[in-house]
Amino acid sequence: MIRKTVANVQEAVDGVKDGMTFMLGGFGLCGIPENAIAELVRLGIKDITCISNNAGVDDFGLGLLLQKHQIKKMISSYVGENEEFERQMLSGELEVELTPQGTLAEKCRAAQAGFPAFYTPAGYGTEVSEGKETREFDGKMYVLEPAFKADFAFVKAWKGDEAGNLIFKGTARNFNPCMCGAATITVAEVEELLPAGSLDPNEIHIPGIFVSRIFQGEKYEKRIEQRTVRKLESM
């Protein structure tokens, strides 16, 4: 067994520097690496490029890094719900590259799986395909999209073991598995870190080979963005 455990978040993010490119898992605030983000905020590193589907909200998630002007560039598919983000984007302080969501996921997966690029129909004929190579297959047009290159991937899973094997919960899975092994160093934080052998190999979502470092997060706030419920009497 190859051990991937590190003692804490400080050890987990060792090596992060100004100007690096990071992948961060999560959809909205669901399944985001809360502990790694908090540590990046504390370290105060600057000029970072973040590959993340969303940019958090004003006071949580990647919004915390935005508040401190640590992000130079965001690569995302949807960035609503964040006033500070909008302000920085419109004033030109923040560079933004909007990418279709499926393309974003596949650019991560391609990096993980060793594909330099792939063709997708998404964005053909729109400003997303401007300046990109396009090609026809069976009468339909496709856009060539390169794999991402990143220094660190920060992902969040539900359970993990010392070997770096991961299991995700619900829709907190989202981009997290696609980012594992897609950067030079993959840091996984989990709610519950278990000894090797505790997880059934049949149930593993991401094998430890894609994970460089694993640690148990100190706490998880798991904030809900849109709390929607129905009343009991509506049954």
Next chain:
Amino acid sequence: MLDKNGIAKRIAKEVKDGYYVNLGIGIPTLVANFVRDDISVEFQSENGVLGMGPFPFEGEEDADIINAGKQTITTLPGASFFDSATSFGMIRGKHVDLTILGAMEVAENGDIANWKIPGKMVKGMGGAMDLVASAENIIVAMMHTNRAGESKLLKRCTLPLTGVGCVKKIVTNMAVIEVTSEGFKLLERAPGVSVQDIVGATEGTLLVEGEIPEMNI
């Protein structure tokens, strides 16, 4: 004239037994409330769930189970969770039978714009570009005109495009319209709306052939 629920109710009639359906944010989300309960349908949300159920009861919300609108949801028997690449594999690979989404503009050639108003609103395309580029069965749910009263069914889109030549059918508060190679074709009128009203609210070419029936909802 229909309200948002009326539009959703009419679109629900397009949902057939055995369909996997992706619902966009806004009016499309309401469609789930009106699908007949004697047919089997599974709703996909692109953040990674198939078999979406209704909102949870108060106190039963789970931060780890949301839809693409970031709302807390539940799952139904037979549901599954998956990662984002797999989710868009379902969409790109045409395994999803029907996509219902909103739009700011639709053109008579099937182009759609719904992600950006230059200088005003740039929230991003989310999964919309992937959905419209891949799905073969796309229904747009929207109001016929914008808040300023201007037609949203145009000869050519003026806003940055989300996809080209992809919309097949549009259901608005006034009409059901098919996109054909000759332009928009009027199929049905909303209750209390005349063909003349629809012609007046449609900027693009509108083909009107014979008697136009009123929607049956």
